[in-house]
Amino acid sequence: MDSLDQALASAGSRTHRFVHRHPRTLAGTVVALLMGAGVTAFAIAPMAPDASDLPRRVVTESVTPEDVGSQLEVLASHEVSLYRSDLTRNADTADSLLRRVNVTDVAAATFLRTDKTARLLLEGRAGKMVQVRSDESGQLEELVARFPAADPTQWSTHFSRLSVKRVDGRFEAKVELAPLAAQVRLGSGTIHSSLFAATDESRIPDPVAVQVAEIFSTDIDFRRELRKNDTFSVVYEALTADGEVITWNQAAGRVLAAEFVNNGRSYSAVWFKDPSGKGGYFGFDGQSKRRAFLASPLEFSRVTSGFSMRFHPILQNWRAHLGVDYGAPTGTSVRSVGDGVVEFAGWQNGYGNVVKLRHSNDRETVYAHLSRIDVRVGQRVEQGMHIANVGMTGWATGPHLHFEFKVKGQQQDPLVVAKTSEAIVLTASAQQELSKVTGTWREQLKSAGSLANYTGDAE
Structure with missing residues (x-):
């Protein structure tokens, strides 16, 4: 035992001296041994059994389908x-x-x-x-x-x-x-010939196009100032009947937000209700789009004769046309363009059935050739309120509305009066509420504008 202990001690002493004298040699040897072990492990792995060599077993089970006749009887019992x-x-x-x-x-x-x-x-x-x-x-x-x-x-x-x-x-x-119920939809387009042609191409309903024109009517004269390559984006409500989008053209949901770029200048509008519950359109800058007077007494219309000289269809001579004629089917709703009081409601010579409203600051509006009158003298009316229906009474060759705007007894161009009339002003608290919602509408309009870049689809 003594000689064995002496041998082990001598070997340990020599190992200790070797480690101190040759550390790098020892490290290299250890690494080589480890790599060899790794290689050995890598070489051994493929020695595992191949799955194709494992035993397989086929299980067969008899399945009997139900009688075809009974299946047919069950099907026949169901009502289709x-x-x-x-x-x-x-x-x-x-x-x-x-x-x-x-x-x-x-x-x-x-x-x-x-x-x-x-x-x-x-x-x-x-x-x-x-x-x-x-x-x-x-x-x-x-x-x-x-x-x-x-x-x-x-x-x-x-x-x-x-x-x-x-x-x-x-x-x-x-x-x-x-x-009716409403679904929110997005749309956008580019003007090539007219607003309605662009909205048709983008599959935006005509009533929505009419609202867009009305919203920006105090900013843009759509009869004279529209330019090729003008663009627009709109967020609007599509009305549904029992979940189906309605197809008749005379009904449409409200435009919720819109942006129109005319001749390089951008105009924006969002629908907003003030704390009193009265709604209107306002720009991103907080300025109201609602003026004291609307540009048109009809929601859905086309101008057949503007405020200018024209050849009178009945008198057969040239004379100044001191009003605007709107072509529309008999029965189309006529609305007041501003707050006022009914001054006259009845028959008046060539005007046929006519309504006259008195407004503030010596202003008066006239609605003629009506088929029906739904207000009475002395009644107070608000802007946008239904007052009558389009007709062709008096001197008229077809159903239309003759509309006049008088300031101190003198006829004025209704569109000019609407654009220059006083704007509705929000309170400071309402302005703060408006600023909170405009950010959301900006993003929605950006999304609507992107539709033109990808699909041109209004939905």
């Missing part, structure tokens, strides 16, 4: 309903409409022709939105038609829903007034 949608057309009859939606039902066609309520489906203007539900044999189970409300003043808030339903083998029909 088919849904189809379409729009009514000018030349439609009960038979042609049902045939187009693949309904074969003589009793249903007869009911649509003879029932007083059901006949509303094919009466009046075409374009009613129709959805039918039928069974597998083509028999009508239910028909629902959606179309504008009977009262034009409700076109932007409500719609008529006509329902025809088979109950215990007999048809029943009813019509009801239902509220």
